[in-house]
Structure formats: structure tokens, C-alpha cells
Amino acid sequence: QLQLMESGGASVQAGGSLTLSCKASGIIATSCMGWFRQTPSKEREGIAMISGSGIPQYDDSVKGRVSIYKDYTKNTLYLRIDSLTPEDTAMYYCAAARYATCPSWPLTDRSFFADWGQGTQVTVSS
Numbered sequence: 634q635l636q637l638m639e640s641g642g643a644s645v646q647a648g649g650s651l652t653l654s655c656k657a658s659g660i661i662a663t664s665c666m667g668w669f670r671q672t673p674s675k676e677r678e679g680i681a682m683i684s685g686s687g688i689p690q691y692d693d694s695v696k697g698r699v700s701i702y703k704d705y706t707k708n709t710l711y712l713r714i715d716s717l718t719p720e721d722t723a724m725y726y727c728a729a730a731r732y733a734t735c736p737s738w739p740l741t742d743r744s745f746f747a748d749w750g751q752g753t754q755v756t757v758s759s
Contacts, residue, residue: 635659635729635748640647642725642753649757655710655727655750660684662705665735667746668712670723670755677726679740681712685733692738717757723754 636658642649645651663685671677681701682690688699700713710727728746736745 635664635756636729637729637748637750639725639727639745639750639753642648642755644756646759647757647759650713650715651717651755653712653714653725653727653755655663655712656688657678657708657710657729659708660677661703661710661729663728663733664743665732666703667728667735667740669726669728669743670721671726671752672714673710677743679743682735682738682740683710684735688735690735690738695732706744717755718758719759721755722757726750726752726755742751 638656641653665684667679667682669677669679680692680695683701698715702711727750729748730746
């Protein structure tokens with residue numbers, strides 16, 4: 634199992650950028666990992682995944698504004714969001730699977746990811 638700790642959430646103005654971090658307690662090169670977000674009106678949804686070796690996938694709703702990447706020396710997963718809008722306001726969670734290869738998009742079975750962080754809040758004001 635991996636323990637995951639998100640950080641970097643903040644209150645920012647629309648149009649800005651934000652980078653979220655997810656530090657893992659162990660090696661991440663052998664794990665497919667992902668970022669999810671959740672609001673009171675929406676169930677948790679996947680926005681990006683990255684394989685153990687660093688192959689990314691993105692949901693069409695955020696493609697072009699989002700970048701998911703790993704720093705293997707720090708065992709840390711990142712999510713950069715550009716051109717933030719109020720619709721990006723949510724609690725953001727990172728997750729890790731017990732497989733290096735990610736499923737093909739879209740991901741419907743969240744149980745594929747066995748380990749989850751506690752979440753970090755992103756609030757975007759207009």
C-alpha cells in the first residue's frame with residue numbers, strides 16, 4: 634500500500650494556474666496513478682491518469698488545460714491546471730493503483746485505485 638498526501642490547493646482567481654502535489658510513501662514508478670475531483674453536486678470524477686512509466690491520459694473536459702506528471706526522484710505526482718475557471722472548484726484527490734498499466738479512458742471502476750489521499754481544496758473565484 635501507498636500513503637498519499639495531497640497539497641497545493643488554494644483559493645485563486647479565474648484565469649490563473651495552480652499545481653497540486655501528491656507525495657507518496659513509496660515508489661511510484663510501478664503504479665498507475667490518477668487525479669480526481671468532487672463537489673457537493675457531483676460524484677467523484679477522474680480527470681487524469683498516468684502509468685507507472687509516465688504515459689498520461691486526460692478527460693476530454695480538461696484536455697489542453699491540465700498536465701499530469703511524476704517526479705520519480707521525489708515519489709511525487711503533480712497536476713498542473715491552467716486557465717482556471719469557477720467550474721474547477723472542487724476537492725481534488727490523488728490515487729494509486731496496484732498495477733503499472735492504467736486502464737483505457739474512460740475509467741468507470743474507481744476501485745481500480747486501491748490507495749487514496751485525503752484531498753486538497755481548490756477554490757476559483759471570478
